[in-house]
Amino acid sequence: MKPTANDRGRDRDDEGRARSARPRDGLGRPLPYGAEGVPRQPEGVVRDPAETLREAQRLLDAGMPFHAHEVFEDAWKSGPESERELWQGLAQLAVGLTHTARGNAAGGARLLRRGADRLAGGRPGSPAAGAAYGIDVGGLVSWARELADRTEAVRTEGVDPAPVDAATEAPRLRRDTL
Incomplete structure (x- = not known):
């Protein structure tokens, strides 16, 4: 659906839902209209879990966690209800990194903490589904909590932490290579 401007100047699709047509940078921040942006992830793509993990890892490695979040969002919307917590937890990690x-x-x-808690097993389905797909759930939980601790520690010292480099900080989703 192609976004169109409504009478209040907002981008809306044919059904009236908000759909920003503004270009975005690699971290998903809106850029001015007409600026050169990063291609957006298509919405509603149904992938199998291996494809989801491959595409999300590619985007994370490229320093584009916002876009990886969109891949995980497609997985939770199109996948079985029993795996929703897994994909939502992974999406929260990607947004936390963003x-x-x-x-x-x-x-x-x-x-990051919310996603880690979701993956850590406080909710049914996520650890078992993650293990079935070779997802390093324990490693991701540790990574997320460590990054959250690190950024909060700098902040409590009265210093605003510098933004992290998303590509450098990108986690490995699976124990094996993709």
Whole structure:
């Protein structure tokens, strides 16, 4: 669906849902209309779990965690209900990294912890599904909590932490190679 501007100047699709047509940078931040942006992830793509993990890892490695989040979002919307917690937890980790890379340490840490808690087994389905796909659930939980701790520690010293480099900080999703 192609976005169109409504009478209030907002980008909307044919059904009236908000769809920003503004270009975005690699961290998903809106750029001015007409600026050169990063191609957006198509919405509603149905992938099998291996394809989801490969595409998300590619985007994470490229320093584009916002786009990886969109891949995980497609997985939770199109996958079985029993795996929803897994894909939502992974999406929260990607958004947490996005915010941390944008310089929003508090928001990033909060989302990293929320995703880690979701994956850590406080909710049914996520660890078992993750293990079935070779996802390093324990490693991801540790990575997310360590990054959240690190950014919060700098903040409590009265210094706003510098944004992290999303590509350098990107986690490995699977224990094996993709």
